[in-house]
Amino acid sequence: MEIIQVVGIGIIATFLVLVIKEQKPVFAFLLATFTGIVIFIALAGKIAEVIRVLEHLATQARVNNLFFETILKIVGIAYIAEFGAQVTRDAGQGSIASKIELAGKLLIMVMAIPIITVIIETVIQILPA
Amino acid sequence: MVEWLTDWIKQIILLVLIATFLDLLLPNHSMERYVKLVMGLIIIMAILSPIFKLIKNDLNLANLATTIQHKWNMKEMSPIRDIKENADKLQKNQDQLIQKQTEKSMEKIIKQNIQTKFGVEVVQAKVKTELNRNHVLEIKQIEVVTRTKSINQKSPTKTKSMEPVAPVHVEITPTIIKPSNQVDKSLAKEITEYLKQSWQVTTEQIHILIEAPR
Missing domain, CATH: 1.20.58 (Methane Monooxygenase Hydroxylase; Chain G, domain 1)
Structure with a gap:
């Protein structure tokens, strides 16, 4: 379900950027960056899980x-x-x-x-x- | 061995899996080449790790060998001196023993020969030997103390009569020797001559003392 949240945030952000871009391009850029960071952080937890699994495997296999x-x-x-x-x-x-x-x-x-x-x-x- | 092999293979398999996973994870293709290179190096390392271990062990073994050799040499250096010293000591001991043994046997032979040949009682026969330069024993001095046998003497009394004579083994040089009478003198001369012939020694080396019978 997380993919829907991410996509939702992305679509909303895109609309807002499109709206703001006419008046304030700087804010539009800031919004885009912020959205990107939020998505990235949201996914960081998942990456951490993947890395933890890999780490476990590695220690088990004595890599x-x-x-x-x-x-x-x-x-x-x-x-x-x-x-x-x-x-x-x-x-x-x-x-x-x-x-x-x-x-x-x-x-x-x-x-x-x-x-x-x-x-x-x-x-x-x-x-x- | 099998455990080690499975560990090694597990490691390689896991690294390859992670590498493929990483390829999928990578966000764009510009980084791909670099990441692939590094992953390839890591996988090569994993594959070569037994060889690394072997080389490390070899080096350790070489070090060990050199240290052991070093120690060995160090240990051997001091003992060689000790061994030589010991050998010298032993050689000296042996030489002394041989000298003593030879002297004793010579004394015995002289005693027996003189007793059988001249019919006198030999109270004491002393042979002094010395090692010459070639480590060969040489006779230095022969001292013989004899006593003309009285005719009626018997063996049991002989042993008794010997006791008081024992302290008389004073150093007697030929000049001091003055046989009491002419018979003794000639006897001494004969014995000297006999010893000279049988032992190949000079007259100065033979000291003979003839005691009066008791």
Whole structure:
């Protein structure tokens, strides 16, 4: 039933934005952003549930903690960066949106650095006798 | 072993599942490549984790081996000195024992030979030996104290008569030796000659004292 609430909030917000946009475009943008944040927060609980299940599975399967933390961080970075980029793009600031995306990509790559170093070190250890 | 294998496989399967899930979750395609790369790396890590463990163990083993070897060397270094010292001590002990044994047996032989050959009673026979440079025993001195047998003496009285003589083993050099009469002198000479021949020693090394019979 939550999808109906989310869709309802979205449709109402869209109508309001359409109404306000003629008079006050700034408020229209603020309303759109706020609506987006509300939907995002409403869904955050669901994401938390999913992550909890995954965490449980991971601990049961004895997945390395480093791997799991990295994955979760990647998901979080991707979501937040995406959200910020979309909001800025809605406001007509495509360049800022692309910068936010760039930051997100960079941070995801930084996440991979410890793993890459471990793999490279291992390869170097294996190669010379 | 089986448990470890199932753990490993579980880990890989779960990571692959999470990766696919993540692909679905991702909001847009611009991030997909990066996330896929990182997920691929993580999965490779999970697959290679046994090798990592093996390498770590190998390194530990190598360290252990070197430390053990080090300790071994350290332990061995000091004992070698000790062992050598011990060996020297033992060698000395053995040499001394051999010396004593040789002296004793030589004394016995001299005693018997002189007694049988010259018909005198040998009160004391002393042989002094010394190790020369080549670790070979050399005779340094032969001291013989004899007593001409009185004809009517018998063995039981002999043992009795020996007791008072015992303290008489004073160092006697050939110059001091002055046999009481001519017979004794010639006897001493004969014994000296005999010893010289049988033991290959010089006259200076032989000291003979002849006591008067009791």
